[in-house]
Amino acid sequence: MGRIIFHIDCNSFFASCEEAYNPSLKGKPVVVAGDPKERRGIVLAANYLAKQLGIYTTMPLWEAKKKCPSLIVRKPNFSLYRAISQQVFERLQRVSPLLERASIDEGYLDVTEMASVHPLILAEHIQRDLLETVQIPVSIGIAPNKFLAKMASEMKKPLGITVLRKRDVPNVLWPLTVETMHGVGEKTAKKLNAMGIATIGDLAKANEIALQQTLGIYGSRLKEWANGIDHRSVNPEEGEKRKSIGNSITLPYDVTEQRVLLDILRQLAESVGRRMKQKRVVSATVQLTIRYHDFQTITRSKTWDNPFQEAEEIFRYAAYLLKKHWNGEPIRLLGITALDVFDRKEAVKQLDLFHYEEEAKTEALWKTVEKLRKKFGGTAIQKGAALVEKKGEQQN
Structure with a gap:
């Protein structure tokens, strides 16, 4: 007997979340986009009614509204999407413990051991349950492995259930x-x-x-x-192992100088950012850990609107938390953690076309900087302020 793998894919997830949160949107063309007052805003997600009108992701918002004057525009609500995603996966967990979360809106379920229930009946039950309880439509692919299940779930949307066997590969794929x-x-x-x-x-x-x-x-x-060959198993730990990425350092002596603490935070931020890029993940929440000279330890965190990955952003957020929560007492340990990390492709940003161009330029610049630091050392490229401080210390 072969394996029976389900791939569950939430349909137009971000737009569906908006409809679930506000049922009055159902039956209307809805998109998730930037500020509707901003001419250069772009469409980040569209429900199926909007797609039927020719509206697609990355389309300029002005063009989408021209195609559909009655288009309803919602700003990205990342916390809402994460919360509903959690509800979806909690319900899937009840079906089988062999659940692997692939991204915010899709996952694999191994139901091989549930031989007493026909796969089609089980898939219909899952689909109906998620639609009735969480108000999220899903398409389900049924296959003997993860790759075929993923391909099957793409074949019929929304609310599709597709079976793809290995023997179907030559004719179908x-x-x-x-x-x-x-x-x-x-x-x-x-x-x-x-x-x-x-x-x-x-x-x-x-x-x-x-x-x-x-x-x-x-x-x-x-x-x-x-x-049609894929030997990968459904691994529940795969989606859980990257929930947070952090780094901390115990200082060689108790520190009270803010400038020194900020320099340490920058080093930690660069380490965390580098690891996030290696794992291709982003986060929206930074946690700062402070351990004082008397071993009292506090953790403080804050969630920002836009997901981040760059060391400079991580440093800026950590510095904000330090300045807000440090009581001035000597510090013996500092730590930075990016909480609830997720695949970079899931990131939703309220960016217009101009910002996309600027961000692309910035990303290219930071890649160059990182290569130079890796080749010539961490101090190969420094900020002007750091060089001024260093020069001042030498003169003193």
């Missing part, structure tokens, strides 16, 4: 373009296309050595997936 395949992003698709691989069927039959030369070990995995 192989004619599709590689761009539609789970695990193939834009850059990977271009590399595959350059190799003459246009469809999933082409990938399934491609030369494995050539794939490895172009994509490394990932090329072999993609070929397996294209042939």
Whole structure:
């Protein structure tokens, strides 16, 4: 007997959350976007009624409103989306303990041991339960492995239930373009296309050595997936192990100088930011830990509107918490933790097109700075203020 894996995918999740929070929005075209007064705002999410009118993610808001003058615009409410996501996964946990959270709006469920219930009946029960209790529509893919279950859940939306068996792969998946395949992003698709691989069927039959030369070990995995093979298990710990990323340091002596404490916070922020990038996660909450000379320890946290990952943002938020909550007593330990981290692709920001361009430039700059620091040392590039302070100390 093979495995029975469900992939549960919440439909138009952010827009569905807005409808669940405000039922009067149901049956109306709704988008989640930036400030509706801002001409350059863009659509971050759209419900299916809005999609039917030709509105899509990243469309300029002015263009969306031109297509649909009655369009209802909601600003991103990240805390609401996280809370509803938690409710969804709590209900899925009741179905099977073998639940792996893949992102804020999707997860895998291994129901192999529930042989007494037909998979289709179980899927219908899950779908109906989530719609009635949390007011969130979901599509469910049923397959013998995670890859096929993921592909199946994409085939019918909203409120779809699709079964995809391994024997269906040649007829169902192989004619599709590689761009539609789970695990193939834009850059990977271009590399595959350059190799003459246009469809999933082409990938399934491609030369494995050539794939490895172009994509490394990932090329072999993609070929397996294209042939309907995926040995990964549903691992509940996979989605839980990255809930927080932090770093702390016990100081060699008790410190009372704010300037020194801020320098230490900057080092900690750079360490936390680097690890977040390695794991490709972001967070919206910074926690600061302070241990005083008498070993009294306090933790203070704050959640910001926009998810962050850059060391400079982490430092700025931690510095804010230090200045607000430090009582002036000598400190012997400092720590920074990014709480409730999640996949970067889930991040929702209230950005207009101009800010997207600016952020892209900033990200490129920080990548260059990080490369230089890694090659020449942490002090290779410093802020002007730090250099002025250092020069002043030398003169004294």
